[in-house]
Amino acid sequence: xxxxxxxxxxxxxxxxxxxxxxxxxxxxxxxxxxxxxxxxxxxxxxxxxxxxxxxxxxxxxxxxxxxxxxxxxxxxxxxxxxxxxxxxxxxxxxxxxxxxxxxxxxxxxxxxxxxxxxxxxxxxxxxxxxxxxxxxxxxxxxxxxxxxxxxxxxxxxxxxxxxxxxxxxxxxxxxxxxxxxxxxxxxxxxxxxxxxxxxxxxxxxxxxxxxxxxxxxxxxxxxxxxxxxxxxxxxxxxxxxxxxxxxxxxxxxxxxxxxxxxxxxxxxxxxxxxxxxxxxxxxxxxxxxxxxxxxxxxxxxxxxxxxxxxxxxxxxxxxxxxxxxxxxxxxxxxxxxxxxxxxxxxxxx
Ligand code: AQP
Numbered sequence: 116x117x118x119x120x121x122x123x124x125x126x127x128x129x130x131x132x133x134x135x136x137x138x139x140x141x142x143x144x145x146x147x148x149x150x151x152x153x154x155x156x157x158x159x160x161x162x163x164x165x166x167x168x169x170x171x172x173x174x175x176x177x178x179x180x181x182x183x184x185x186x187x188x189x190x191x192x193x194x195x196x197x198x199x200x201x202x203x204x205x206x207x208x209x210x211x212x213x214x215x216x217x218x219x220x221x222x223x224x225x226x227x228x229x230x231x232x233x234x235x236x237x238x239x240x241x242x243x244x245x246x247x248x249x250x251x252x253x254x255x256x257x258x259x260x261x262x263x264x265x266x267x268x269x270x271x272x273x274x275x276x277x278x279x280x281x282x283x284x285x286x287x288x289x290x291x292x293x294x295x296x297x298x299x300x301x302x303x304x305x306x307x308x309x310x311x312x313x314x315x316x317x318x319x320x321x322x323x324x325x326x327x328x329x330x331x332x333x334x335x336x337x338x339x340x341x342x343x344x345x346x347x348x349x350x351x352x353x354x355x356x357x358x359x360x361x362x363x364x365x366x367x368x369x370x371x372x373x374x375x376x377x378x379x380x381x382x383x384x385x386x387x388x389x390x391x392x393x394x395x396x397x398x399x400x401x402x403x404x405x406x407x408x409x410x411x412x413x414x415x416x417x418x419x420x421x422x423x424x425x426x427x428x429x430x431x432x433x434x435x436x437x438x439x440x441x442x443x444x445x446x447x448x449x450x451x452x453x454x455x456x457x458x459x460x461x462x463x464x
Pocket of ligand 1: 130133136137144146148274276314316317329369
């Protein structure tokens with residue numbers, strides 16, 4: 116079916132992404148894999164970013180901690196460079212349309228299809244079957260709703276989320292194919308994943324075969340942005356490399372060194388080949404010590420800015436309230452179209 120372009124032609128393509136308030140601090144993988152891209156994209160895109168508290172409760176959360184971590188996540192996003200004048204920053208539970216569209220998309224998803232999500236398999240394996248909730252099983256489908264509500268063209272995420280963006284595309288096409296007959300325009304925009312190859316997967320400093328993750332078996336390989344920089348510097352200095360001494364980017368033969376080079380290059384804006392030249396003939400110790408310093412210099416003002424935002428909770432909440440208002444305007448329009456097309460009788464007000 117040929118559709119006319121949207122009547123509300125957007126000046127800029129739209130992006131949407133989210134981050135969970137499931138830990139006190141973002142880790143370096145969250146920042147380099149996702150948040151850094153968010154900051155850049157607000158300059159070129161109509162950007163919607165959210166703290167996904169509905170996703171957070173797919174695993175048990177202490178209510179007071181969840182509340183604190185949600186504000187902490189928002190403060191870190193602002194400290195990282197999100198500007199509420201340039202993007203829409205909000206908390207997912209402030210926009211009820213997420214849960215509402217989530218239900219509709221649940222009813223469109225095959226059980227087998229949902230069972231194939233590797234993030235669910237990994238996370239449920241870590242939790243154990245007894246502690247795994249139905250919410251964890253269906254969270255990729257809530258994520259589908261998150262994205263489709265905003266008619267996002269692109270979704271900036273790390274590599275671990277690629278499969279969920281594929282699911283989003285499949286479900287959007289399924290919905291459009293099933294319900295858009297005779298409509299002037301499709302219900303949903305089909306989004307693309309926006310994954311920056313170099314930083315798509317930041318690895319654990321102690322086990323460069325696995326992604327850096329807050330649920331790592333040991334905290335030694337996890338760099339949290341809000342930890343004391345001295346503690347993080349120590350982790351860089353004791354990062355696992357290999358028995359060779361040559362500093363060369365080679366993800367197969369030298370995953371540990373390559374990971375350090377990626378982090379160094381991204382934090383300083385230096386190309387990896389330039390770093391290889393700079394460290395020719397120098398040992399791993401020099402690279403690690405310098406990287407610890409580079410990280411400390413970058414993270415110190417980040418931590419300060421985060422604290423400043425936290426010290427003014429009223430302003431922080433007001434940024435989030437304005438963001439939710441802007442987000443709801445878009446989300447409500449999409450949900451109204453969806454409810455109409457699936458055949459729900461409109462509520463009389
Ligand atoms: N190691 C990583 N490298 C690159 N990107 C990463 N992301 C997460 N880890 C890495 C990206 O960060 C964004 C926010 O992710 P999230 O809110 O889903 O965070 P998370 O999955 O809770 O982070 P963890 O540490 O990976 O959690 P667990 O241990 O629970 O699995 C996403 O875009 C993600 O791709």
